[in-house]
Every structure is written in C-alpha cells, then in structure tokens.
Amino acid sequence: xxxxxxxxxxxxxxxxxxxxxxxxxxxxxMWLFLASECMLFGALITTYVLYRGRSLVGPxxxxxxxxxxxxxxxxxxLASSLTMVLALSAAQQRESGRMRLWLLTxxxxxxTFVGGQVYxxxxxxxxxxxxxxxLFGTTFYVLTGFHGxxxxxxxxxxxxxxxxxxxxxxxxxxxxxxxxxxLYWHFVDIVWIVIFTVVYLVPTPNPGGAGGP
Amino acid sequence: xxxxxRDAVDPAGHATAESHGPAHPxxxxxxxxxxxxxxxxxxxxxxxxxGVSGSILIPTLFILAVxxxxxxxxxxxxxxxxDRRFARFFVLGLSGAAVLYLVVLIxxxxxx
Numbered sequence: 001x002x003x004x005x006x007x008x009x010x011x012x013x014x015x016x017x018x019x020x021x022x023x024x025x026x027x028x029x030m031w032l033f034l035a036s037e038c039m040l041f042g043a044l045i046t047t048y049v050l051y052r053g054r055s056l057v058g059p060x061x062x063x064x065x066x067x068x069x070x071x072x073x074x075x076x077x078l079a080s081s082l083t084m085v086l087a088l089s090a091a092q093q094r095e096s097g098r099m100r101l102w103l104l105t106x107x108x109x110x111x112t113f114v115g116g117q118v119y120x121x122x123x124x125x126x127x128x129x130x131x132x133x134x135l136f137g138t139t140f141y142v143l144t145g146f147h148g149x150x151x152x153x154x155x156x157x158x159x160x161x162x163x164x165x166x167x168x169x170x171x172x173x174x175x176x177x178x179x180x181x182x183l184y185w186h187f188v189d190i191v192w193i194v195i196f197t198v199v200y201l202v203p204t205p206n207p208g209g210a211g212g213p
Numbered sequence: 214x215x216x217x218x219r220d221a222v223d224p225a226g227h228a229t230a231e232s233h234g235p236a237h238p239x240x241x242x243x244x245x246x247x248x249x250x251x252x253x254x255x256x257x258x259x260x261x262x263x264g265v266s267g268s269i270l271i272p273t274l275f276i277l278a279v280x281x282x283x284x285x286x287x288x289x290x291x292x293x294x295x296d297r298r299f300a301r302f303f304v305l306g307l308s309g310a311a312v313l314y315l316v317v318l319i320x321x322x323x324x325x
Binding site (some may be wrong): 021023027028030032034035036037039041042043045046049050052068069071074075076079081082084085086088089092110116179183186187189190193194196197201202203 | 215232237239243244246247250251257258260261262264267270271275277278280282285286287288290295296298299302303305306307309310311312314317318321323
C-alpha cells in the first residue's frame with residue numbers, strides 16, 4: 001500500500017483515493033492546522049494591539065524600531081516564499097537539481113530572517129527592552145518570538161527535505177511533501193505580512209510623545 | 214454539486230484542469246507575483262515615512278497588507294487553483310481570528 005502511495009507522489013492518502021471527502025486527508029489536515037494557527041496568531045496580535053501605547057515606562061516602539069532594517073528582513077521572507085514556490089514548480093517538473101537549489105535557498109533566506117531577528121532582539125535588549133520591562137516588551141517579544149520559532153521550525157523542515165532529497169529518500173515525484181512544507185512556509189510569511197504592518201509600520205502613540213517611524 | 218467537485222479533484226487534492234481552470238502558475242508568473250509583492254512592501258514602507266495623518270496612513274497600510282496576504286494565499290498557496298473546501302477551512306480560521314480581534318478590541322474600546 002505504501003509503495004502505491006510513493007508511486008502516486010508520496011502522499012500516503014493517495015493510496016486511499018476513496019476518502020469520504022474525495023480530498024487528501026493529509027492536505028486537509030494541513031489546512032485545518034493552518035486555520036488553528038490563524039487563531040493562535042490572531043490572539044497574539046489582538047493582545048499586542050490591546051496593550052499598544054499603554055506602556056508606562058520606556059523604551060517605547062519609536063525608541064527601538066529600525067524600520068529600514070526590518071523592511072529588509074521582510075523582503076528576505078517574501079523572497080523565501082518565491083523561492084519556495086519555485087522549488088515546488090521544479091519538483092512538479094521532476095527537476096531534482098533545481099528543486100534542491102531552491103529548497104536550500106529558501107532555507108538560507110529563512111535562516112537570514114531568523115538571524116536578523118536574533119540581532120534585533122539583542123539590540124533591543126541592549127537598549128533596555130526586556131520581556132518584562134513594560135507592556136510593549138512583553139507583547140512584542142511574545143508575538144514576534146512565536147513567529148520566529150515558527151520560521152525556525154520551517155527551516156528545519158526545509159533542511160530535512162533537502163537532506164532526504166540528497167539521500168534519495170523522497171519519492172520519484174516529491175511534489176506532495178514539498179507542497180505541504182510550502183503551505184506551512186507561506187503561512188509564516190503571511191503572518192509576518194500582518195505583524196510587519198501592525199507592529200512596525202502603524203505609528204504607536206505613547207506617553208513619550210513620539211510615534212511610529 | 215458536491216459530487217461534481219468530488220469527481221473534479223485528484224487523490225492528492227489538486228483541482229484538475231477541466232474542473233477549476235488552469236493548473237498551477239508557471240515559474241515566470243510566480244516571479245511576477247513576487248515582484249508585485251516586493252513593490253507593495255516598498256509602498257508600505259514609503260507610506261509610513263510619507264508623514265500623512267494616521268486616518269489616511271492606517272487604512273492605506275491595511276489595504277496594502279490585505280492585498281499582499283491575498284496574493285500569497287491565492288497564488289503561492291494555490292487556494293485559487295485548489296478545491297474550494299480547502300479555502301473554506303482556512304477562511305473558518307481567519308474568521309475566528311477576526312471575530313476574536315473585534316470582540317476583544319471593541320469590548321475594550323481599543324481601535325487602531
């Protein structure tokens with residue numbers, strides 16, 4: 001049965017074409033998981049907005065944010081979404097060399113983003129913004145930290161796919177596992193689209209008087 | 214209707230060409246969409262530095278973010294091409310997040 005699944009593109013559910021929905025259970029589960037992740041990040045973003053501008057002591061967002069730097073990080077993550085779909089496209093055309101190249105590029109871009117976030121957190125900490133310094137610090141670190149963990153998990157999945165491809169442990173048509181990891185990867189990208197706007201670009205009123213970039 | 218849709222998807226959940234129009238985009242189209250996303254991000258950053266009032270800036274930023282979000286979901290995540298039931302599940306989660314956002318912020322009288 002498993003052999004049949006591998007022949008059909010690596011989707012174990014492909015061997016069970018007669019599902020009650022007529023859809024792949026694996027893909028359906030991934031979309032359900034992403035829907036639940038929407039709720040998680042929705043709650044974190046709501047909490048950030050609820051406490052926005054209510055810090056009684058600094059540093060405030062305008063004191064620490066470096067918008068040009070974060071904009072470059074955003075471009076990097078957007079670029080990684082593009083390289084991810086190019087990897088999928090290569091996989092669908094059975095071009096394993098090109099697929100590996102785009103997978104590795106996506107992972108490297110993801111690592112660049114995470115590295116940038118670590119640098120940003122370190123810089124903020126040096127400016128006196130800790131997790132419990134004020135409401136801004138708590139809500140900011142929890143929201144962006146959760147996102148960073150998701151990106152890190154995505155990088156690990158991409159590197160696993162890359163390693164499995166080299167070890168020839170992916171099916172002949174590897175497009176299904178790549179599509180599943182790609183869905184997760186694009187999800188962390190769309191979450192960042194919202195975070196970048198709400199947290200970094202929308203000006204924040206604060207007791208210090210300064211707001212936004 | 215449901216049976217028609219059921220017949221129109223392959224076992225991996227991909228819409229077939231005859232049921233939902235074209236197959237996944239070509240690499241060129243992906244690059245074009247990536248460039249549009251980059252331009253929109255540049256516009257967002259430029260708008261935040263333009264010095265316009267919050268009543269204009271905030272809706273502008275949100276419209277740009279929604280367009281970027283939709284482009285990634287529809288093209289890169291293939292919801293535009295896949296079976297519509299996947300989209301319904303995702304919209305369910307998004308709706309839950311939106312309701313949570315509105316209920317908490319309206320009840321707390323907090324607005325962006």
